[in-house]
Amino acid sequence: MRARRASSFGDEASAYARHRPDYPLAALEWGMSGANRPVRDVLDLAAGTGKLTEGLASLGRSVTAVEPDPGMLAELSRLLPDVPALPGKAEDIPLPDESVDAVFVGQALHWFDLAPAFAQIRRVLRPGGAVVALWNHDDESVPWVLEFARLVRTGISRGFADSEQPLRADGFGPFEQDRFAHTHRRSIDSLLATVATHSHLLVASEQDRERTLAQARAYLESVPETGTGEFDYPLVTTVLRARRG
Numbered sequence: 001m002r003a004r005r006a007s008s009f010g011d012e013a014s015a016y017a018r019h020r021p022d023y024p025l026a027a028l029e030w031g032m033s034g035a036n037r038p039v040r041d042v043l044d045l046a047a048g049t050g051k052l053t054e055g056l057a058s059l060g061r062s063v064t065a066v067e068p069d070p071g072m073l074a075e076l077s078r079l080l081p082d083v084p085a086l087p088g089k090a091e092d093i094p095l096p097d098e099s100v101d102a103v104f105v106g107q108a109l110h111w112f113d114l115a116p117a118f119a120q121i122r123r124v125l126r127p128g129g130a131v132v133a134l135w136n137h138d139d140e141s142v143p144w145v146l147e148f149a150r151l152v153r154t155g156i157s158r159g160f161a162d163s164e165q166p167l168r169a170d171g172f173g174p175f176e177q178d179r180f181a182h183t184h185r186r187s188i189d190s191l192l193a194t195v196a197t198h199s200h201l202l203v204a205s206e207q208d209r210e211r212t213l214a215q216a217r218a219y220l221e222s223v224p225e226t227g228t229g230e231f232d233y234p235l236v237t238t239v240l241r242a243r244r245g
């Protein structure tokens, strides 16, 4: 089931590219400042359609994208033709030893087989380089967001954000966590299209998927903040970073 969900994204690659949020640049900068070396070469691991890749490139970094799903990788190359994009998995990264200053992972670390993935991330990082994992999730301190998230069960994608079990990785210092406020300009249609790309709905039966989306639409139409056109959907970006020893 986990493998099916981890590989469920590609069929919906262009919907994914249109509807998933990007990441706040302050969160990317905080992640990079976890390295104690200048950050020039960056790997975006599990790059998907390039949401994070684009932010890293906009900060002037030389970014390489690695992604196992051919549909996602093709969409990334179409959107960001200048970024080197390689097929590959976290557990077998197709880059030379000590070739990057930071490895970024957007909304994907929880899919990895962690021990081999961290061994590979450590191998491709230069000494003092940083691994940075990010998750965008709903800002559930906002009451209507909390209720919407409960209806569509988006909480499932928080990954290791706020995990009670601190993340550890051999050969890395302790993980530090910070959070960044973020928003995503939405309409009811675009928000529901995003929810439809969440992995638990991609693998749900057609009937369950339609029922969940209809309930969510009825709720959003009844809420003053969302019922009358475009709105800023409140998100939090949680970032974990650790330095290679």
Ligand SMILES: C[S@@+](CC[C@H](N)C(=O)[O-])C[C@H]1O[C@@H](n2cnc3c(N)ncnc32)[C@H](O)[C@@H]1O
Pocket (backbone or CB within 6 Å): 006, 007, 009, 020, 045, 046, 047, 048, 049, 050, 051, 052, 067, 068, 069, 072, 088, 089, 090, 091, 105, 106, 107, 108, 111, 112, 113
């Ligand atoms: C939720 S998407 C995130 C994509 C992108 N990083 C973003 O922030 O939009 C998760 C991605 O992880 C990829 N993935 C799943 N398992 C992986 C693995 N073991 N190694 C590398 N990538 C993996 C999927 O193919 C998918 O593109």
